[in-house]
Amino acid sequence: MAKIRVLIVGGTGHTGSSVAVVALIRPASIEKPAVRALQEQGVEIREGDLEESEEDLVKALAEIDVVISCVGAPQQQCQIPLANAAKKAGVKRFVPCGFYNGGSSSRRHVAAGSEVVYNHIKRLWLPYTFIDVGWWYQLAFPRLPSGRIDYAVLNATNEIIGGGTVPSAITDLRNIGRYVAKIIADERTLNRMVFAYDTLMTQNQIYDLLEELSKEKIDRNYVPDEALYARGAVVRQSIQENPNDRHQLHLLYLVEYQLSWGVRGDNNPEYAKYLGYLLSKELYPDFEPTSFRDYLESVINGSAKHPYAS
């Protein structure tokens, strides 16, 4: 098979850093350490900006087979000129920013703008693959009372949604690049949605496993479904009053994600399949995911990394 030329947009972010070949970098960012690190790994850097002219974007996409967009949730709309340019440049597969857990259901809530982008891609008749992933291993575990894993914990509220019995798909952040590399080279995934995940666990199972491995008794802060809906209503009200309050918008993401995976149970391969997704487990039965037990052991022994560490 001829080598596939892949262009990454937003390749210096947290999802993007694990998949990169050619990176489109804004002139203003070209001197950033993260960009230099990409170059040192042999990644070709192309200067370009999603806000420049379509003509320049088409040039930046010359001879690119696959475009993978890893722009942030607030930059969803910037993908529209990128998709237009990709269509003109003859790109063979466009992977918009997705990588949501729970697939299209949580996407509708967490990043409504992305639905507009997905529909725009379909209007263009631009070949695509939409990739969603399970919740990250790196975000799926609570803090320990001893504090010894605080270095790796993002959210220390130790909230368990409902009774903690809803199964939810989880994925090692470090595997996303491996999945994406397989998916973009696979004809079966062209013009399809793919849901990639490593394993399926309930919150209770996760807490039990971490207790077993750490020999510590973990605080379990149960949050009834109703309390979560009420929290969502308060945040929405606050956003209605101050639509640009980034802190509240972030809280809305969190609560919508919790409702999606913790209450509705959207973040589930069976539901993804019902929605029309192909599943990584069925596409790549030989893929060996990192085990969550191994990952938690690395957290306890101090060798894990905070997911937003650079």
Added chain:
Amino acid sequence: MAKIRVLIVGGTGHTGSSVAVVALIRPASIEKPAVRALQEQGVEIREGDLEESEEDLVKALAEIDVVISCVGAPQQQCQIPLANAAKKAGVKRFVPCGFYNGGSSSRRHVAAGSEVVYNHIKRLWLPYTFIDVGWWYQLAFPRLPSGRIDYAVLNATNEIIGGGTVPSAITDLRNIGRYVAKIIADERTLNRMVFAYDTLMTQNQIYDLLEELSKEKIDRNYVPDEALYARGAVVRQSIQENPNDRHQLHLLYLVEYQLSWGVRGDNNPEYAKYLGYLLSKELYPDFEPTSFRDYLESVINGSAKHPYAS
């Protein structure tokens, strides 16, 4: 195979009359001639109303395997309580009002409310099949200068969009029931979208064929794409000023359909396939559609029916 019990909602309309087994009829309509005609054909009639309580709707759906909704474009939202009840009643397949040509693309424009219904169905995890169809044979031909086929012509403007060269899928209205009967008994179509059509033709090909069969020279009223976009803008403006003007809403449907099949070329099996549809031609290669030539001959010899005749 056990007999599949199908409930039709809106079965007295023009799409509905060709597919019927059990029909849900509003008490106010129970004495209508169309309902009596259904009964005479052996169709079981159940009294029910989409606006009644969910509990009553669940009862009306008892022991129904498949619900087919044929409500009109303005009644899309009424399908939400119906879908809720279908989920509770354990319905095995829900077919919402679809039957649009050009699939989801024109659906977004012609009946935006239906997208809300489709998303609601997916949120419920209710088994579904979404069916779209080609433009009707019965609407796809122009009038003849002699006037002898005016009895069967719905739109006598003889407009040809652009250069008349965009291929568009067409379907004999009388075949829709045959397609639906196959689709709802087919496991392959569960939780999928299906595009059913009989043949693919450009407007020029249709005019040429009718000229050949009638031996008349037909007026061809070419409408440039730009004129159609401009017409759409005028209609939208008018609706913005009077949101309930039914005449303007109808004009908007017409212009959006023309843009969809005549300009963008959405009403095309290749595009439907890209969007994720299964195609009737691939599912049922042995299905013999009525030929459009035969249909036009019946129009010329006076034996066709106006599509909205009861």
